[in-house]
Amino acid sequence: MLGEGILKGLAETAKNFAGSFVSKERLTTVEYPEDRIPTFEAARVFPFLVYDARNPGDENDWEAGLRCVACQICEKECPPKCIFIDKSKDKKPDALGKQQFYPTRFDIDVSVCMSCQICVEVCPFEAIKMDNEFELSTTDRFGGLLHDRRQLAKSNEYYHKIHPTEAAEVDARLAEEKAKADAKARAAADAAAKAAAAAKPAGGGE
Amino acid sequence: MSFAFYLISALTVAGALAAVLLKNLVHCALALTIAFAGLALLFLNLDAQFAGFAQILVYIGAVAILVVFAILLTRGSETPKDGEIFSRTWLAGLAVAAAVFAVLGWAVLGTAPMLPHSSPAPHVTVLQIGNALMSRYVLPLEIVAVLLTAALIGAVMVAMHEKEEKQ
Amino acid sequence: MFEWLDQVFVLLKHWLVSFLPATWQPVAGILLCVLTIICLFPALFAICVLLERKGLGRMQNRLGPNRVGPFGIFQPIADGVKSLTKEDLVPLSADALVHFMAPVVLVVVVFMGFAVLPMGRNMVLVDLDAGLLFYFAIGASTELAVFMAGWSSRNKYSLLGAMRAVAQMISYEVPLLLSSVAVVMITGSLSLSKIVEAQNHYTWGLPHWYIFTPWGFAGFLMFAIAATAETNRSPFDLPEGESELVAGYFTEYSGFKFALFFLGEYVGMLSISGLGSTLFLGGWSSPLEALNWVPSWIWFFSKLLLSIAVFIWMRGTLPRLRQDQLMNFAWKFVLPMTLLNLFVAGLWRFLGDGWERWVVCSAILIVAYILMGRVGMYREHFGPRRYRYAE
Numbered sequence: 001m002l003g004e005g006i007l008k009g010l011a012e013t014a015k016n017f018a019g020s021f022v023s024k025e026r027l028t029t030v031e032y033p034e035d036r037i038p039t040f041e042a043a044r045v046f047p048f049l050v051y052d053a054r055n056p057g058d059e060n061d062w063e064a065g066l067r068c069v070a071c072q073i074c075e076k077e078c079p080p081k082c083i084f085i086d087k088s089k090d091k092k093p094d095a096l097g098k099q100q101f102y103p104t105r106f107d108i109d110v111s112v113c114m115s116c117q118i119c120v121e122v123c124p125f126e127a128i129k130m131d132n133e134f135e136l137s138t139t140d141r142f143g144g145l146l147h148d149r150r151q152l153a154k155s156n157e158y159y160h161k162i163h164p165t166e167a168a169e170v171d172a173r174l175a176e177e178k179a180k181a182d183a184k185a186r187a188a189a190d191a192a193a194k195a196a197a198a199a200k201p202a203g204g205g206e
Numbered sequence: 207m208s209f210a211f212y213l214i215s216a217l218t219v220a221g222a223l224a225a226v227l228l229k230n231l232v233h234c235a236l237a238l239t240i241a242f243a244g245l246a247l248l249f250l251n252l253d254a255q256f257a258g259f260a261q262i263l264v265y266i267g268a269v270a271i272l273v274v275f276a277i278l279l280t281r282g283s284e285t286p287k288d289g290e291i292f293s294r295t296w297l298a299g300l301a302v303a304a305a306v307f308a309v310l311g312w313a314v315l316g317t318a319p320m321l322p323h324s325s326p327a328p329h330v331t332v333l334q335i336g337n338a339l340m341s342r343y344v345l346p347l348e349i350v351a352v353l354l355t356a357a358l359i360g361a362v363m364v365a366m367h368e369k370e371e372k373q
Numbered sequence: 374m375f376e377w378l379d380q381v382f383v384l385l386k387h388w389l390v391s392f393l394p395a396t397w398q399p400v401a402g403i404l405l406c407v408l409t410i411i412c413l414f415p416a417l418f419a420i421c422v423l424l425e426r427k428g429l430g431r432m433q434n435r436l437g438p439n440r441v442g443p444f445g446i447f448q449p450i451a452d453g454v455k456s457l458t459k460e461d462l463v464p465l466s467a468d469a470l471v472h473f474m475a476p477v478v479l480v481v482v483v484f485m486g487f488a489v490l491p492m493g494r495n496m497v498l499v500d501l502d503a504g505l506l507f508y509f510a511i512g513a514s515t516e517l518a519v520f521m522a523g524w525s526s527r528n529k530y531s532l533l534g535a536m537r538a539v540a541q542m543i544s545y546e547v548p549l550l551l552s553s554v555a556v557v558m559i560t561g562s563l564s565l566s567k568i569v570e571a572q573n574h575y576t577w578g579l580p581h582w583y584i585f586t587p588w589g590f591a592g593f594l595m596f597a598i599a600a601t602a603e604t605n606r607s608p609f610d611l612p613e614g615e616s617e618l619v620a621g622y623f624t625e626y627s628g629f630k631f632a633l634f635f636l637g638e639y640v641g642m643l644s645i646s647g648l649g650s651t652l653f654l655g656g657w658s659s660p661l662e663a664l665n666w667v668p669s670w671i672w673f674f675s676k677l678l679l680s681i682a683v684f685i686w687m688r689g690t691l692p693r694l695r696q697d698q699l700m701n702f703a704w705k706f707v708l709p710m711t712l713l714n715l716f717v718a719g720l721w722r723f724l725g726d727g728w729e730r731w732v733v734c735s736a737i738l739i740v741a742y743i744l745m746g747r748v749g750m751y752r753e754h755f756g757p758r759r760y761r762y763a764e
Contacts, residue, residue, distance in 0.1 A: 002746025009690040013432040017689075020431040029435045232524055236471065239517060246510075255503050259510040267513020267546070271539055274520055278536070332503045332563050 041163060044130035047108060047119055049152045050159055062153040067127035069094065070103040074119035074128055082112035083119060106149035110136050126170050132162050210251055218244025231277045239270040256332050375666040382409075382670065383495050406498045410487045417677075418639040419449035425685045432689035456632035464625050468525035475522035476626065476633035482514045483637045486644040491566045493657045493670030504565040505557060508648060509550055512603070515641065516542045519612070519622050522634070526625035534621025537696065538605060538612030544703040545602035545609075551711040552595040555588055555718035556652045565648075569656035578662040582655040587734040588718040591742075593653040595711045597683075600645045602703070604638065606684055608691035611699060646680035647673070706745060713741050 019026035030037055051065035070087040086105035094100040119128050131154070138144035160167040221240030228234045242265040249258035339347050377384070390402045423438070423446065430437025438445040463472055489504035491497040501507050516539050523535020557563055560571045574581045583589030602609040613621030623634040650656060654676050657669035694702070717734045724730035 002742070002749065006691065010686060013686060013690040016434060017428065017431045017686075020434060026434055027431075027436065031436070233468075233471075236517075236521065255501060256506065259503055259506040262510035263506065263513050266517060267510065268543075271516055271520065271543065274517075274524075275539070278524075278532075332506070 039132045039134075039162075041165065043132040043134075044117060045115055045134045046110065046113060046131050046136060047117075047128050047152070048131040048154045049106060049149060050127055050129055050156055051153050053155050053157065062150070062155070064092070065155075066102060066149070066153060067094070067125050068103050068106060069100040069125055069127070070106075071101075071124070073122050073124070077118050077122045079116060079118060080112045080114050082109040083107070084109075103149060106152060107146050108152060109146050111141075111145045126174060129159055129163070129166075129170075208251075211248075214244055214247045214251060218248065232274065235270060235273045235277060238273065239266055242266050242270060256335050375668070379494055379668040379670075381668070382493070403498070410498065411484065414484070414487065414640050414643055415636060417643055418636055419453070421639055421643070421678075421681050422452070422635075423449050424681070425688075428682070428685045429689050432686070453632070456635075457629055459628040459631075461628035461630060462625075464527060466527045467625060468527070471521050471525035472625075473630075475518050475525060476623075476630045476637065478521065479515060479518035479637040480633050480640070482511055482518060483641045483644060485511045486641075487647070489565055490644065490647045490651060491569050491656055492647070492673050493668065496657075496670060497566055500564065500566050503563045505553060505563045505568075505652075508565075509546075509553075512645075513546065515637075518637075522626070523622035526622075528625050530618045530620075530624045531622050534612045534618045534624065537618075538622055541602055541605070541609065541612060541699060541703075544700060545599045545707070548595050548703065548707040548711045549599035549603055551708070551715060552592040552599065553648075553652055555592045555711075555714050556583055558715070558718050559583070559588075559722060565651050565656070569651055569658060572655040573658040575662040580655050580658055580660060580662070582653065582658070582660075584653045586721065587731065587738050588714055588721050589653055591710065591714045591717070591738045593649070595707055595714065596649055596653065598707055600649055601684065601687065602699070604642045604645055604684075606642065607688040608694050609699060610693055611696060614693055642681065642684060643677060646677050646684070649680060650676035706749060709745065710741065714738070 016026055021027075050067050051062045052067065053061055054065050055061060070085055072085050072087065075081075075083045075085045084105065084107040085103050088102045088104045091099040092102050115130075117130055120130055156167070156171075159170075218241050221237050221242075221244055224237035225234045225241060228237060242261065246258045246261035246265070249255075249261055386402055386405055389405060390398050393401050426448065427437035427445070438448040441447040441451045463469060486508050488498045489501050489507050491500075519538045519542070520535050523531040523533075523538070526532070556568060560568045562568065562571075572580065572582050579585075584593045605612050611621075612618075613623070615621075618624070623631060626634055650673065655672075656676075657673040659665050659667055659669070659672050717737055720737075721730050721734050724733065
């Protein structure tokens with residue numbers, strides 16, 4: 001019958017209209033700034049730099065604990081080229097005690113970043129991760145949109161808070177690496193000790 | 207001859223002149239619409255409501271739109287490059303226009319003395335017009351209706367023919 | 374008491390005018406009425422926009438504007454201030470004069486339609502003998518304003534929108550006129566006040582509105598469809614389909630001129646709703662004889678707002694038509710039905726007062742409707758669509 005579909009549609013919208021006054025199901029809007037829905041664990045918006053808190057309470061703890069070694073892979077891989085890194089001249093010991101470069105400048109432009117997460121994928125040091133903070137708007141459209149390393153640096157605890165599963169995996173991986181490195185160092189030390197021990201009797205034998 | 211009459215006449219004549227003299231065709235069409243509107247206002251000024259409204263409905267609502275559509279569909283709205291708006295045969299055109307004007311003027315002047323000068327303006331209602339159309343003038347009305355129907359069918363035929371050719 | 378309330382505006386006008394010298398009184402009275410119309414309908418426009426945004430939101434499971442003032446009731450004021458303070462941009466290549474004139478012509482023409490609408494007992498600005506004809510004559514001029522806007526902008530979207538609008542308005546003006554002609558045939562008058570008077574009778578306490586007759590019901594449906602198309606409302610909003618043409622013919626308008634177009638559109642909607650309720654819903658007459666004591670203007674404006682609510686309801690429900698569907702619908706369904714309705718109205722007039730005319734007229738219309746629906750669906754000109762690529 002001609003016009004039947006129109007009547008059905010009209011009935012449906014009328015139901016929606018009347019129902020929106022009584023049923024929560026027909027008025028699903030959450031009034032955002034006042035009410036919020038919890039963010040999902042998998043939510044990803046904008047990268048941040050992970051640092052390991054070594055001595056909490058220290059003002060410059062974040063700088064010392066940055067995992068980033070300024071290898072600049074993310075800067076090169078970034079599709080919209082929104083990461084700007086300056087490599088340091090000197091080296092500092094990293095979490096494994098190895099001497100590494102560190103970024104003297106690490107800026108990301110919020111207005112350019114497209115949240116593709118490629119920087120996270122390519123980072124070999126688990127130093128850059130995705131944040132779920134989405135209220136990044138600012139009234140300063142020139143300086144305010146360029147986040148520097150202080151703004152980007154967030155502790156590993158924060159990472160655990162926003163992405164617990166993923167952070168646990170990362171920590172496990174890092175611990176494994178550390179264990180491997182430790183084992184290697186111990187093996188090297190043992191080998192060195194053994195060599196030294198072997199050299200001594202030999203030398204003594206001569 | 208009231209002030210309103212002169213005002214409306216000036217508007218009508220200005221519209222008509224603009225329609226002839228402007229270079230951009232769409233402007234001409236819009237100016238022509240002003241002339242049509244002026245004519246309708248003249249009818250209304252003479253208390254001829256039906257004629258006035260019919261003028262607006264038919265000429266502004268349909269004819270002007272048709273003219274505009276024809277312009278848009280047949281040629282670009284660009285102003286011609288050369289400034290010439292008078293055709294080469296403008297003398298002949300002027301002669302024809304003068305002849306028509308002379309005939310009209312002669313007819314108007316010839317019938318003017320026959321009209322009573324101070325008779326009250328007849329109050330013609332739509333009802334009277336309808337009655338007249340349906341009784342005394344029914345034959346002309348029907349002939350016009352047949353003519354228009356024929357034109358309509360012709361237009362449909364033209365349109366359908368083109369469509370068949372395409373397929 | 375209630376009679377006094379019914380005529381309160383008329384009495385107020387006479388009282389105000391009586392302060393002036395006698396020679397000025399007629400002119401002052403008309404000016405006062407014009408001023409009232411010019412102030413009243415933009416205010417109604419503001420209310421309608423708010424209702425539309427809130428109602429449409431509810432239909433789409435959201436809240437609608439609720440930030441400006443309690444429940445967002447000051448939203449129209451915020452919108453107004455915004456559009457008035459915005460920069461008025463005119464494209465460099467636009468035809469400045471025509472570009473400026475288009476919104477003015479539209480608004481003027483749209484407001485003129487109210488001159489002949491009876492908004493209450495004795496409340497009509499000019500009671501023209503050919504009021505309906507005047508209304509349609511004025512309504513036909515809106516097409517020109519739309520065309521002027523589209524053409525003068527020198528923008529392909531504007532021009533396309535204008536072409537669509539004009540084609541659509543011309544196509545739907547025919548059924549609009551023809552469905553009203555049925556009313557004229559029965560009433561025997563083109564005067565809108567006489568049309569209302571003819572419907573202001575009651576049998577068993579129920580009104581003699583034309584919508585309660587077979588031809589009137591069919592005519593009202595056709596009128597409503599044509600009026601929706603004529604005002605470019607959804608589902609016939611192709612001329613300004615924002616997903617295709619940005620904003621159609623007023624793409625290149627901003628600031629106050631844009632607001633004028635918006636105003637013109639809504640006031641046009643109000644005015645055509647007024648015409649529809651005058652022709653088919655008894656104008657200012659009350660729906661029950663028992664309610665005759667309620668002032669007549671309240672009934673008129675309730676009917677107006679009810680029609681607007683239906684407009685909003687349809688906009689919240691129906692998707693936009695395609696151009697060929699639009700034209701097919703106008704010429705192959707609405708037009709034949711209105712022509713048939715004219716015939717039925719004639720039958721109604723000459724069949725006498727018995728019950729036979731109800732049966733005969735209803736039967737003809739229902740059979741025609743079902744047949745046309747079947748044939749149309751069979752030929753797939755309208756009816757459910759199959760999407761070749763989407764399946």
